[in-house]
Amino acid sequence: MAELQSFEGKVVVVTGAGRGMGRAIAEKFASLGGRVAALDLNADEAQETVAGCTGGPHLAKACDVSNSADVAAAFREVVDTLGAVDVLVNNAGIGRAPDDGSDEMYALMAKRNEELAAGGPATTHVDHLIHMQDAGWKSVMGVNIDGAFYCAREAVRSMVAAEKGGSIVSISSTSAQSGEGAVHYCTSKAAIIGMTRCLAGELAGRGIRVNAVAPGPTNTPIMAGIPQEWIQSMEADIPLGRMAVPAEIAEAVAWVASDAASFCTGSVLVANGGSYFF
Numbered sequence: 001m002a003e004l005q006s007f008e009g010k011v012v013v014v015t016g017a018g019r020g021m022g023r024a025i026a027e028k029f030a031s032l033g034g035r036v037a038a039l040d041l042n043a044d045e046a047q048e049t050v051a052g053c054t055g056g057p058h059l060a061k062a063c064d065v066s067n068s069a070d071v072a073a074a075f076r077e078v079v080d081t082l083g084a085v086d087v088l089v090n091n092a093g094i095g096r097a098p099d100d101g102s103d104e105m106y107a108l109m110a111k112r113n114e115e116l117a118a119g120g121p122a123t124t125h126v127d128h129l130i131h132m133q134d135a136g137w138k139s140v141m142g143v144n145i146d147g148a149f150y151c152a153r154e155a156v157r158s159m160v161a162a163e164k165g166g167s168i169v170s171i172s173s174t175s176a177q178s179g180e181g182a183v184h185y186c187t188s189k190a191a192i193i194g195m196t197r198c199l200a201g202e203l204a205g206r207g208i209r210v211n212a213v214a215p216g217p218t219n220t221p222i223m224a225g226i227p228q229e230w231i232q233s234m235e236a237d238i239p240l241g242r243m244a245v246p247a248e249i250a251e252a253v254a255w256v257a258s259d260a261a262s263f264c265t266g267s268v269l270v271a272n273g274g275s276y277f278f
């Protein structure tokens, strides 16, 4: 089975590869022989990722996945430098953005917690939706969904032009099923699954497999923005009793992208410690 998981000489584009899960995914593909293109908003962090990858050649590139012209330019550079794309991992994602109502929601949550701590009835509603501005909604959808679409389109253009198959893996989330989290985030992560299923059908005849991985809570910098009491209550609800580490998610991504998963397309691979079942 090990050789089926080889990416020797394959060109693997990982978005949001500057840190967290994306960095672990980039390192994993590099360790399996892939030539990794690490795309990220933060060019220095993408460069650090590539510096930590074995093998090569690899490429670090600044790219805002929510901007289609930026994505097209980045993929042109990937193809010119490393060759046609074999694998795309749509990992770049954000959970909050300016003007998305999070500040108001956290303030309301603190007020409600104070009411509970004082032993009184909790009368404060922890509203989020009504405080979310258009700009905040669009920022999260722009990265999580527009970005996945722009990158999938460029990756498939490259695969089709090179007349070869390939594999696309997009990172969804347990939130797609549980509904836990903010409305922009849950909606975007559920949309990833719809996109995955649609493209799996459309691209199967071209030998391109399309799958999603739905991680549960994973210990990455994105968690820094979440109150500690939420993290503790999330961990208490996970049957395996803890968050994932990024390398565990990278294993799932590499497997489903590889020839070892040659009959998997349109699937959602859950890696969530047993908390939800798709």
Ligand SMILES: NC(=O)c1ccc[n+]([C@@H]2O[C@H](COP(=O)([O-])OP(=O)(O)OC[C@H]3O[C@@H](n4cnc5c(N)ncnc54)[C@H](O)[C@@H]3O)[C@@H](O)[C@H]2O)c1
Pocket: 015, 016, 017, 018, 019, 020, 021, 022, 039, 040, 041, 042, 045, 063, 064, 065, 066, 091, 092, 093, 094, 095, 143, 147, 171, 172, 173, 174, 214, 215, 216, 217, 218, 219, 220, 221, 222, 223
């Ligand atoms: N950490 C978790 O618990 C968890 C759980 C389920 C799903 N996810 C998903 O996994 C993915 C990775 O999450 P993470 O925890 O590693 O996040 P993270 O915040 O640690 O890292 C995200 C990376 O994406 C980059 N990025 C953000 N916006 C970008 C843009 N517009 N263009 C290009 N790059 C951009 C950031 O610079 C950063 O390097 C995300 O899609 C996230 O929604 C995370």
